[in-house]
Amino acid sequence: MGLVAQDLSFRYPGADKNVLRGINLTIPPGTTLAIVGVNGGGKTTLVKVLMGLYDHQGSLLLNGQPIASYDPATVHKRTSCLFQDFSKYSFTLRENIGIGNVGRMEDEAAIKEAIERGGATAVLDKVGMEGRETSIRPKSHHSGVPEQRASLSGGQWQRVALGRAFMRANEADLVVFDEPSASLDPRAEAQLFERIHSLSHQHGRRSSTIFISHRLSTVKRADQIAVVEDGTILECGTHAELMAKEGRYSELFRLQKAGFED
Numbered sequence: 001m002g003l004v005a006q007d008l009s010f011r012y013p014g015a016d017k018n019v020l021r022g023i024n025l026t027i028p029p030g031t032t033l034a035i036v037g038v039n040g041g042g043k044t045t046l047v048k049v050l051m052g053l054y055d056h057q058g059s060l061l062l063n064g065q066p067i068a069s070y071d072p073a074t075v076h077k078r079t080s081c082l083f084q085d086f087s088k089y090s091f092t093l094r095e096n097i098g099i100g101n102v103g104r105m106e107d108e109a110a111i112k113e114a115i116e117r118g119g120a121t122a123v124l125d126k127v128g129m130e131g132r133e134t135s136i137r138p139k140s141h142h143s144g145v146p147e148q149r150a151s152l153s154g155g156q157w158q159r160v161a162l163g164r165a166f167m168r169a170n171e172a173d174l175v176v177f178d179e180p181s182a183s184l185d186p187r188a189e190a191q192l193f194e195r196i197h198s199l200s201h202q203h204g205r206r207s208s209t210i211f212i213s214h215r216l217s218t219v220k221r222a223d224q225i226a227v228v229e230d231g232t233i234l235e236c237g238t239h240a241e242l243m244a245k246e247g248r249y250s251e252l253f254r255l256q257k258a259g260f261e262d
């Protein structure tokens with residue numbers, strides 16, 4: 001899916017100023033865009049606007065057509081996303097993954113593939129496809145024992161949520177990940193970004209991928225990197241272009257790198 005935003009702005013209902021201002025962005029089909037920047041700069045809001053989840057001012061074209069001309073259900077069907085505040089459903093593992101593409105809930109092979117791509121194979125081994133350890137256990141009628149949170153760790157839940165996003169990623173034209181590796185260990189993070197990059201670069205695929213990350217080592221390979229600050233795009237380009245520019249991105253990149261070298 002190709003996206004073109006021109007002079008896009010957005011204000012949350014009841015807010016006294018715009019959260020996004022003068023956003024200009026072109027995301028050609030089959031490319032990856034990484035969004036980086038300080039907390040509260042507007043990254044999550046921007047991807048939600050680009051996905052058509054919020055009404056906006058300015059122009060937003062999907063495949064050359066104004067987003068408003070599409071049936072919202074069609075846009076929803078053609079996108080797959082994982083946000084920071086993903087849900088931990090009180091379902092089995094099969095359902096937690098399959099809900100990403102309800103039409104394929106019974107497709108064992110598709111669910112297993114999504115589990116693998118989300119890096120949740122160890123979760124499958126632990127709880128099984130029908131395992132309810134992923135769920136919030138109901139209150140015991142007899143003992144009155146309070147509800148118990150399941151035995152999965154934060155990183156394991158994140159892998160389940162990633163699997164859910166991958167359930168539809170093959171069919172989606174736009175895939176969005178908002179800080180997808182926040183709870184992952186370094187090896188899982190590297191594997192995930194390998195998969196994210198290959199989503200848009202598979203032979204013949206025209207899907208676009210947008211991801212938000214605070215770890216700049218994970219964004220180096222993106223086709224474009226946008227630095228979002230105070231509701232605007234401060235800089236946009238490839239890693240090499242932004243490093244050569246010696247602006248905010250290169251400053252942040254060097255800061256993170258120095259942190260590892262100390």
Ligand SMILES: Nc1ncnc2c1ncn2[C@@H]1O[C@H](COP(=O)(O)OP(=O)(O)OP(=O)(O)O)[C@@H](O)[C@H]1O
Binds near residue numbers: 019037041042043046
């Ligand atoms: N639902 C909302 N209603 C009102 N204001 C909001 C809402 N969600 C976010 N904001 C405000 O919009 C601004 C941008 O938030 P956003 O979550 O887009 O930033 P971000 O760059 O993704 O931050 P982070 O890196 O911390 O995830 C912040 O000032 C935030 O307080």
